[in-house]
Amino acid sequence: MKSFSEIYDAVLPILQTFEHRRLAAVAYASKIGRNLLLTTGGGVIVILAFLAASQSPIPLFGLLLWAIIAGIIYTTTVGRSRAEYAAHFKQQVLQEVVQQMEPGMRYTGADGIPRATFDACGLFDHRSDRYHCDDGFRGTIGKTDVFFSEVHAQYKRTTTDSKGRRKTTYHTFFDGLFMIADFHKEFRTPVLVLPDVAEKTLGFLGKKLQGFRPFSKEKLVYMEDPEFEKHFVVYGSDQVEARYLLSTAMLRRILDLKAKWQDDVRLGFRDSNVQIAISHKQNLFEPNIKKSALDKAQIEQFYRELGTCFEIVEDLNLNTRVWTKE
Amino acid sequence: MSYVLIAIPVFLLLWFVLTYNGLIAKRNQMANAFSSIDVNLKKRHDLIPNVVGAVKGFMNHERELLEKVTQLREQARAASKMSPQRFDLEKQITGCLGEINMRAEAYPDLKSGENFLQLQRLLAEIEEQISAARRAYNSAVMEINNGIEMFPSSIVAGMMKMERGESFEAVAAERGNVSVKLNP
Numbered sequence: 001m002k003s004f005s006e007i008y009d010a011v012l013p014i015l016q017t018f019e020h021r022r023l024a025a026v027a028y029a030s031k032i033g034r035n036l037l038l039t040t041g042g043g044v045i046v047i048l049a050f051l052a053a054s055q056s057p058i059p060l061f062g063l064l065l066w067a068i069i070a071g072i073i074y075t076t077t078v079g080r081s082r083a084e085y086a087a088h089f090k091q092q093v094l095q096e097v098v099q100q101m102e103p104g105m106r107y108t109g110a111d112g113i114p115r116a117t118f119d120a121c122g123l124f125d126h127r128s129d130r131y132h133c134d135d136g137f138r139g140t141i142g143k144t145d146v147f148f149s150e151v152h153a154q155y156k157r158t159t160t161d162s163k164g165r166r167k168t169t170y171h172t173f174f175d176g177l178f179m180i181a182d183f184h185k186e187f188r189t190p191v192l193v194l195p196d197v198a199e200k201t202l203g204f205l206g207k208k209l210q211g212f213r214p215f216s217k218e219k220l221v222y223m224e225d226p227e228f229e230k231h232f233v234v235y236g237s238d239q240v241e242a243r244y245l246l247s248t249a250m251l252r253r254i255l256d257l258k259a260k261w262q263d264d265v266r267l268g269f270r271d272s273n274v275q276i277a278i279s280h281k282q283n284l285f286e287p288n289i290k291k292s293a294l295d296k297a298q299i300e301q302f303y304r305e306l307g308t309c310f311e312i313v314e315d316l317n318l319n320t321r322v323w324t325k326e
Numbered sequence: 327m328s329y330v331l332i333a334i335p336v337f338l339l340l341w342f343v344l345t346y347n348g349l350i351a352k353r354n355q356m357a358n359a360f361s362s363i364d365v366n367l368k369k370r371h372d373l374i375p376n377v378v379g380a381v382k383g384f385m386n387h388e389r390e391l392l393e394k395v396t397q398l399r400e401q402a403r404a405a406s407k408m409s410p411q412r413f414d415l416e417k418q419i420t421g422c423l424g425e426i427n428m429r430a431e432a433y434p435d436l437k438s439g440e441n442f443l444q445l446q447r448l449l450a451e452i453e454e455q456i457s458a459a460r461r462a463y464n465s466a467v468m469e470i471n472n473g474i475e476m477f478p479s480s481i482v483a484g485m486m487k488m489e490r491g492e493s494f495e496a497v498a499a500e501r502g503n504v505s506v507k508l509n510p
Contacts, residue, residue: 185451222465239355239465240362244458322450 001310004303007100008296014092018293025085025289029078036070082289089287090135097302098137102310105139105146112136112149113178121275122192123266126173129156133178135285141310142319148179148309150284151277176263176280177309181318183245183274190270191236191245192218193254199233225251231258245269250316257315260308276312284309345482349473356466356491362459364407367416370452374399374419377445381426384436388429395422413494423449460494467491 002010040063047063087109095107112133119127136149154170161167198206210233211220218235221242228251236242246254257276258265264279284305291298313319378392385392398419405412427446430437437443470491474483 185454222469224461224465239462240359240455240459242458243461244455247454247457248461322447 001102001307002100004300007097007303008299010100011093011096011299012294014096015293015299018089018093021085021088022289022293025081028081032074032077036074040067040070085289086287089293090285093287093293093299094135094285094302097299098306101303101306102139102141104141105137105310108136108138108149110134110136113147113151113180117180118151118153118178121178121268121277122190122270123194123268123275123277124153124173126153126155128153128173130154130170137306137309141313143321144184144313144318145182146179146310146313147181148177151176151178174277174279177276177278177284179276179278179309179312180273181276181313181316183269183272184318184321185245186272187241187245187269189237189241190218190268191221191234191242192269193232193234193246193267195264195266196229196231196233200230221246223251224248225255228252228255231255253316257312260315274316274318276316341478342482345473345479346486349470349479349483349486349488352466352470352473353488356463356470359459359463359466363456363463366452366456366459367402370419370423370449370456371399371403373445373448373452374423377423377426377449380439380442380445381430381433381436384433385426385429388426391422391425391429395419395426398422420453464493467493 043063043066047060051060090107091109098105098107110133112135115128115131115133118131118133130153132152133149134152136147138147140146151174152172153174154172156168156170158166158168196210198210200206202209213219213235216235217237219237219239221234221236221239223229223232223234223243223246225248232254234242234246254265254267257278261278261280264277266277268275268277285302287293288298374395378396381388382392398415402412402415402419405415427449430442470488473479474488474490
């Protein structure tokens with residue numbers, strides 16, 4: 001992979017054109033803000049004059065209404081302008097950084113992991129009632145086909161109080177990076193690697209509870225690595241195949257991946273792929289309009305974030321093709 | 327009071343049935359894992375003539391090694407399923423296949439050949455499957471031994487006259503498996 005300075009030099013011509021765009025977007029936001037402030041200030045003067053003449057509160061309500069409208073105008077117009085800047089920035093700058101780092105990969109924008117695929121992954125206890133995906137990347141890293149994006153998924157909970165009033169609330173059950181990568185071994189049955197919550201909190205009893213899945217095809221698969229067992233629980237319908245996928249080296253790699261991201265990591269093996277869900281609260285790949293487009297630190301941050309995502313393929317050793325699957 | 331008198335035997339019966347079935351399931355799991363090892367060892371036996379056939383044209387100086395692996399294969403096929411002799415032979419086969427792979431490094435024409443590469447991949451896969459089956463077997467043995475030794479399931483296991491399982495010894499040479507080195 002190229003070094004950061006090589007990539008920055010390659011992206012610089014695009015960044016220079018974007019700096020003009022950014023300045024224009026900032027100037028547009030200032031202009032809108034100034035105009036709204038002026039009209040609001042004028043309104044205040046007029047209302048003060050009215051209040052001096054009569055005690056009616058109507059002009060005050062009018063001013064309040066105008067302040068709300070002004071706020072909406074500002075956030076929608078300026079927000080749209082900033083969103084457009086961010087979208088164009090990603091389409092061109094991020095795309096170029098990606099191309100320079102991994103020529104086989106491309107940025108697909110909002111075309112991320114489809115909701116149906118996410119809901120069918122089996123890595124979570126909920127299906128999504130609200131789903132948003134952003135910043136998709138697709139292509140090949142080495143010999144491995146990869147597709148990933150940021151995903152924010154929520155489930156709905158409806159409660160009824162003692163007076164019969166229904167209240168619906170949405171709760172986030174996944175916010176982070178979701179990746180689908182071609183797995184290098186052939187397999188028939190799905191295997192799930194989930195965080196070990198029960199055993200961690202309830203000990204031996206928790207382990208017994210984990211094993212109690214009378215209506216599920218996927219049964220508990222006990223791994224002999226105590227460190228891995230401390231952090232993860234594995235379910236699969238074929239005890240031998242689950243261990244074939246999760247070799248002792250792979251168990252270590254998954255532990256290292258968790259240590260690297262320092263977050264909740266889940267893996268699902270199905271349909272010849274490995275699906276990796278990494279919770280990550282921080283919104284990745286977001287340009288800051290307040291910073292110069294030429295700002296090296298910002299591009300370096302993209303470089304680091306992308307590098308960490310691309311490295312998952314190597315972290316899990318997916319490019320090794322010593323088995324029969326090409 | 328009468329409810330308690332009914333509930334206690336019902337509970338005991340339910341516990342007995344669940345424990346009994348659990349122990350049977352564990353025993354079956356152990357047998358299944360063992361047969362997976364056997365199946366994969368047989369797959370490896372079937373592959374040995376192909377490996378020998380693929381390399382003998384190139385590795386003229388290694389005739390002794392090739393003859394040894396062929397002989398070991400025949401002996402392993404003839405040995406009984408569970409005998410220590412069989413596992414000793416399999417261990418020797420693992421060593422020989424590793425040796426063939428290592429010596430193949432000295433024959434550039436051989437190691438770059440598509441046929442040999444494919445065989446190497448197959449062998450690597452079989453070795454991984456053997457390793458997975460062995461781990462599954464050891465895990466099943468541990469489960470069944472826990473069931474036999476831990477109270478109160480030990481009572482049911484005693485009634486069933488269940489015997490402790492023996493786990494595979496992870497011999498260093500076996501753990502190393504066939505070292506597969508492929509060209510980039």
